[in-house]
Amino acid sequence: MTINIPDTDQARVVIIGAGFGGLMLARKLASSNFQVVLIDKNNFHQFQPLFYQVAMAGLEPSSIAFPLRKVFHHRKNIFVRVTALEAVDTEKREITTPLGTLAYDYLVLAYGVETNYYGNKNLEEKTIPMKSVAEALYLRNAILNDYELAITTADYDMRQGLIDIVIVGGGPTGVEVAGALAEMRKYILPKDYPELDCDEIDIYLIQSGDRLLKGMSETSATAAEQFLKELGVQVILNKRVDDFDGEFVLMSDGSRIQANKVIWAAGIKGKRISGLPEDVVVWGNRLKVDRHNRVEGQERVFALGDIAYMEEEAYPQGHPQVAQVAIQQAKNLAKNLRNELKGKAWQPFSYKDLGSMATIGRNRAVVDLPKRHFHGFFAWIIWLIVHLFALIGIKNRLFVFINWVWNYFTYDQSLRLIIRPRIKRHPEGYKVKEQ
Amino acid sequence: MTINIPDTDQARVVIIGAGFGGLMLARKLASSNFQVVLIDKNNFHQFQPLFYQVAMAGLEPSSIAFPLRKVFHHRKNIFVRVTALEAVDTEKREITTPLGTLAYDYLVLAYGVETNYYGNKNLEEKTIPMKSVAEALYLRNAILNDYELAITTADYDMRQGLIDIVIVGGGPTGVEVAGALAEMRKYILPKDYPELDCDEIDIYLIQSGDRLLKGMSETSATAAEQFLKELGVQVILNKRVDDFDGEFVLMSDGSRIQANKVIWAAGIKGKRISGLPEDVVVWGNRLKVDRHNRVEGQERVFALGDIAYMEEEAYPQGHPQVAQVAIQQAKNLAKNLRNELKGKAWQPFSYKDLGSMATIGRNRAVVDLPKRHFHGFFAWIIWLIVHLFALIGIKNRLFVFINWVWNYFTYDQSLRLIIRPRIKRHPEGYKVKEQ
Numbered sequence: 001m002t003i004n005i006p007d008t009d010q011a012r013v014v015i016i017g018a019g020f021g022g023l024m025l026a027r028k029l030a031s032s033n034f035q036v037v038l039i040d041k042n043n044f045h046q047f048q049p050l051f052y053q054v055a056m057a058g059l060e061p062s063s064i065a066f067p068l069r070k071v072f073h074h075r076k077n078i079f080v081r082v083t084a085l086e087a088v089d090t091e092k093r094e095i096t097t098p099l100g101t102l103a104y105d106y107l108v109l110a111y112g113v114e115t116n117y118y119g120n121k122n123l124e125e126k127t128i129p130m131k132s133v134a135e136a137l138y139l140r141n142a143i144l145n146d147y148e149l150a151i152t153t154a155d156y157d158m159r160q161g162l163i164d165i166v167i168v169g170g171g172p173t174g175v176e177v178a179g180a181l182a183e184m185r186k187y188i189l190p191k192d193y194p195e196l197d198c199d200e201i202d203i204y205l206i207q208s209g210d211r212l213l214k215g216m217s218e219t220s221a222t223a224a225e226q227f228l229k230e231l232g233v234q235v236i237l238n239k240r241v242d243d244f245d246g247e248f249v250l251m252s253d254g255s256r257i258q259a260n261k262v263i264w265a266a267g268i269k270g271k272r273i274s275g276l277p278e279d280v281v282v283w284g285n286r287l288k289v290d291r292h293n294r295v296e297g298q299e300r301v302f303a304l305g306d307i308a309y310m311e312e313e314a315y316p317q318g319h320p321q322v323a324q325v326a327i328q329q330a331k332n333l334a335k336n337l338r339n340e341l342k343g344k345a346w347q348p349f350s351y352k353d354l355g356s357m358a359t360i361g362r363n364r365a366v367v368d369l370p371k372r373h374f375h376g377f378f379a380w381i382i383w384l385i386v387h388l389f390a391l392i393g394i395k396n397r398l399f400v401f402i403n404w405v406w407n408y409f410t411y412d413q414s415l416r417l418i419i420r421p422r423i424k425r426h427p428e429g430y431k432v433k434e435q
Numbered sequence: 436m437t438i439n440i441p442d443t444d445q446a447r448v449v450i451i452g453a454g455f456g457g458l459m460l461a462r463k464l465a466s467s468n469f470q471v472v473l474i475d476k477n478n479f480h481q482f483q484p485l486f487y488q489v490a491m492a493g494l495e496p497s498s499i500a501f502p503l504r505k506v507f508h509h510r511k512n513i514f515v516r517v518t519a520l521e522a523v524d525t526e527k528r529e530i531t532t533p534l535g536t537l538a539y540d541y542l543v544l545a546y547g548v549e550t551n552y553y554g555n556k557n558l559e560e561k562t563i564p565m566k567s568v569a570e571a572l573y574l575r576n577a578i579l580n581d582y583e584l585a586i587t588t589a590d591y592d593m594r595q596g597l598i599d600i601v602i603v604g605g606g607p608t609g610v611e612v613a614g615a616l617a618e619m620r621k622y623i624l625p626k627d628y629p630e631l632d633c634d635e636i637d638i639y640l641i642q643s644g645d646r647l648l649k650g651m652s653e654t655s656a657t658a659a660e661q662f663l664k665e666l667g668v669q670v671i672l673n674k675r676v677d678d679f680d681g682e683f684v685l686m687s688d689g690s691r692i693q694a695n696k697v698i699w700a701a702g703i704k705g706k707r708i709s710g711l712p713e714d715v716v717v718w719g720n721r722l723k724v725d726r727h728n729r730v731e732g733q734e735r736v737f738a739l740g741d742i743a744y745m746e747e748e749a750y751p752q753g754h755p756q757v758a759q760v761a762i763q764q765a766k767n768l769a770k771n772l773r774n775e776l777k778g779k780a781w782q783p784f785s786y787k788d789l790g791s792m793a794t795i796g797r798n799r800a801v802v803d804l805p806k807r808h809f810h811g812f813f814a815w816i817i818w819l820i821v822h823l824f825a826l827i828g829i830k831n832r833l834f835v836f837i838n839w840v841w842n843y844f845t846y847d848q849s850l851r852l853i854i855r856p857r858i859k860r861h862p863e864g865y866k867v868k869e870q
Contacts, residue, residue, distance in 0.1 A: 004587055004589065004630075043579060060495045060496075062495050067627075069626075073627070076629075081587070082583040144478060148478060148517040151439075152438055152439055152516070152534045152535070154439065191504075192502075192504040192505065193504065194511075195514075398837070399834070402833070402834070402837075417478065417479045417496065417500050417568075
């Protein structure tokens, strides 16, 4: 059975993944003479940098998630299909999905990466990842629920287990979650839970390396650590988390930390796709591509974003796995594909590092620009503006802005709702299942 | 084990349920000399009249749900506990909950009603109710998911099953959901799913009686039916739904309708509470109360709102189960309880019908005021204003307002996200479970 996309004269570009890279590529091909099929397991694009705000109850999911069909209203050459890639047949130039097979002229793999638990089943089952809106919501519910339980828990140790949180991974995700949690503890919880002694709450951030934010400058890393400590986060460097049994985190040096909730932001890796030769796969399951994002040894298969591994002079070990790389690669690939139709030459990709940033709490951030570093309140303003404008859609920008302004002036995070999903078996086999 | 509420000199009022009635009662007792314990299974109050807007993707859950702890910030005499009532011991004056027991001086039962499936297990398992935000979200997901499947379903019958929807129950809930679905079909779906023939989508509203909106005037009922028919809803009167197997709805006259989704808004009933004498329970599991909302035969146990059954001259068969009754009873009970402290006499309750309304689509409503009836666009404006101001909290009002204005001018319902809940077993027994 084939997915019912009409056959036309246009060459068909099939894009797997509507993250930063896939979405940008589709948008840049929207008015081209290609037929574009955009495939994602969700019917929306998720703005990853702000997941932690959904988790910390500062933002609604809909402020950072964009229905794909809305993005491509009126685009007659763009088709959206909500499904997943199962296998590729590079001979037949065909992909297989649960909805059926689909032939392609060009296949672009932009499905990103998922959480890496390093093969540890306990970590996979018992920790909370942060790579989707659904996971951010789950975390929100877990945190609030445990506070509700804690206020009626007389036993000291049990209570610590409910209120203490461990975050593993000192990259931007871990740093931002830790900062937001520390603020929640300082400004919100005393008002919501006057019966709880919020000084009892311990927040740990554990990093395996010798500093936080390995992808940023040392200046920024030091400033971030300082800000976190001022917020009362216990930053633990040079230690790995070996295991978690639901009650205690076991560290590489044998020490233990008691906490029921462990947020795992300590590693990413790609999914293995059936049908691609083994030798194009490198560490983290990334796919080797040339300077045109073409998968090594392939003619019509490309990869971009986190899942792609491209070497260039300035990046001999591949690009950092960040949004800007995906977005820039997508723009370059779109231009090249359009050039193909005009018989023009392809241009190699070269990454322009526009800078990186991470926020710590409500008015601090660290920002690395190509020539300068900022940290503190001014950096936070820059961060705010950049992310606000990066969001697609006027309405979403307005909502996020209003939410932020409100929170800022009232220290308020109104979205403190525990909405438990309703699990019901739907007829015709539609089941609510794990994502 | 007892729930840890501090013992003070103050008399303790325990309120079960933070719906319209329970929440109003707590608010009116906030500055009194009572200690108030507000118990609800959720940590938020849900604004029921707008559930259908969450289901139809017009509103975010947080626009219509209010964290209880936020409502009662700084109220030192109000305690919130997220748990459920298991049993009452009227001798000991004590309630039992999963969190432990709690003694009361006054117990107010305001836990509302739930969906009534009339003992039919199929209906209970296979239809979709609409009495909570979680259920509204589930419905949203089910509708959007089935449209995604439908566009790749070639078989005509299977496709009908995915896109047709049956709503059972011609009260305000059924009417409003039907109207909103019909609008989604007319204005939104053709843009989102150009590959779907939206004329194929059938929406049925089935009512067992001879007219819709039995609690409203005949004028309003007739106008509502007319509006729905103009929107293309198939209104079926005088037929009952006997069963649903997941594919076909079986009617009382033997006819069948094919649809995978059946929204059940056809009946309500209270939960049975262990510990109350059988003879205070009347039809629909409502509890008999006197004109002071005191449960018959009891001294310190009260009931208000949907779960209470009170007769007065104008309402010989009890009050309608609507929000205004709950709110007014709560205000009256609060005054009486405060009077108790001052040694003043109790006042009987008398319901003032301020009117009722139901909306059909984006610019039509039917409104019954004590002396007049309105229907059409003007009625819709009235409806809009009333509900806007009924929402607690400036921020929520602003958000709802912006959402509505946006939708109105752009025919847009941006919240068309299918966010599948993440099911994970959380340590320490916290499980994501059915509500």
